[in-house]
Amino acid sequence: MAPVLRLEDVHTDIGQYQILHGVSLDVPEGGVHVILGRNGAGKTTTLRTIMGLWKARRGAILFRGENISRLPTPDIAQRGIAFVPENMGIFGGLTVEENMRLATKDGRFDAERLARIHDIFPAIGQFWNKPAHALSGGQKQMLAVSRAIVERRELILIDEPTKGLAPSIIRNMIAAFREIAEETTILLVEQNFHFAKALGQTVAVIDDGGIVHRGAMAELATDVTLQSRFLSLSLEAH
Amino acid sequence: MTDTNASFPARVTAGFDRFGGVLWLPVLLAIVALLLIGQPSTWATLTIAGLAMGMMIFLMASGLSLIFGLMDVLNFGHSAFVTAGAFIGATVLAWLGFWVTGSNPALNVMGLLIAITVATVFGALAGWFFERVVIRPVYQDHLRQILITVGALIVAEELVLLVWGGAPIPVPRPAALTGSFVLGGVSVEIYRIFAFLLGLAVYIAMYLVLNRTRLGLLIRAGVENREMVEALGFRIDRLFILVFMAGSALAAMGGAMWAGYQGLITAAIGSEMMILVFIVVIIGGLGSIQGSLLGAILVGLMANYVAFLMPKMALASNMLLMMTILLWRPYGLLPAVKR
């Protein structure tokens, strides 16, 4: 099947620094696909470039065959791509409900989806009318993910959702992501290999602004040599 | 909040916030002023003057605060809209002649409303032009924003001098709004009541738009995190232009009201108000309408009380107010962004 998203030789500069030097990547349709890499490798930059928040200097970003690399961010979002940034991007002064409502196209909720979200993340319902700045870190992360799925998306980009979360919450997240991945495609940036391994179908390892390994997650998960080659860099192999 | 391990100041602050917190500051200021002034009737007159002035400053400040908060633009040209509003309001009032000066109160008030409306509409259109030509090329570059908006301000003031000349211009005040009535031994100027009510109406309208509409939701979200609003699929540049036009329109409205209050205006009318307007925006919290209202009332009251008690200290007192508040709350009294 044709990939949902294809990056072809993407180069991104931030200011005067060249951060990505030719990232090429295929994200197949459906399921969870993971980008691993140590701190500063370029994971966040890759997601922000896809979202149009940094502009690629060179290369193409094909979303269902259309090059979106020159589009403004809102147009990219309107194609059905949702973004859960590293800092979660929660509007603290808005209520949980308002945060969610902003992510709908016309301000109306689909009751059935909302009920399912409340099932997956009970905290969302519980704090529905509370200001979002009052949520805990884990609850904010749940809100950030809920916001991305309040309507069906074609592709969800998620940047390190497990950062700072307790193991029990991480287990919930794994279950939640499995459910979400049944209807959409997730491109997940992670440093937590345990989490990545539990979810990912394919994996790409990025280092120093370029992809250094690409393959099936099952292969990397079982091959200790591969792991030590690509993950020893700094990944905590929980 | 019942955490016994919390430090004493933290507990005091928590208790303070629970009972309305900073919203009591104007009341506190008024009580202190009453003790210092002594005569209740003088105090009442000054309080009403302070509230009216506060509401007019609120008109000028609220738009600037939203422009700061949403667009991250330092617009030192904001006072040009105040000045333009003042001169256009004064000119329209003069054109309307007997409407304004005649003895029919309905026509008087209509005349004033027409003048304010023309000034406000002009502010909106000029704001549209200003955003397109002056601001748009310098988004995300504070230094150039300061330089170019200060430059634009100078040009605008020169234009006012060119059209209206350098001599002070008298502003006809509608007959029905001139003078005062006595209430419980306190003389109340009618124009002040009008100014207060108009400011209040604008505040309520802004509050409703910001809190009850989708546009308002987008603006509040944009003040917190522009990038995320775009990542959710909304064109933030369309919000920018709307907010800039609204802010400029409000500044012009405030200018027209202030002109009627002053009775005599010069091309410096906007710049003279700007220090107070910036103080209001800073102590209220950038991007916060509630903060702007609270700050404006504090500044208006302070200016009037101190002008009576120690005339030489009028401006310095508001500077001191700002410094004290910033030491206590670095993000202002009611910051829009919750950390």
Ligand SMILES: Nc1ncnc2c1ncn2[C@@H]1O[C@H](COP(=O)(O)OP(=O)(O)OP(=O)(O)O)[C@@H](O)[C@H]1O
């Ligand atoms: N705004 C910026 N200005 C300059 N350099 C930046 C900026 N943002 C990121 N970089 C640099 O780009 C490189 C890649 O950063 P990026 O945030 O993509 O890494 P990452 O893989 O997401 O790391 P982490 O795991 O720490 O989140 C780093 O060397 C970083 O220092």
Ligand SMILES: [Mg+2]
């Ligand atoms: Mg990162």
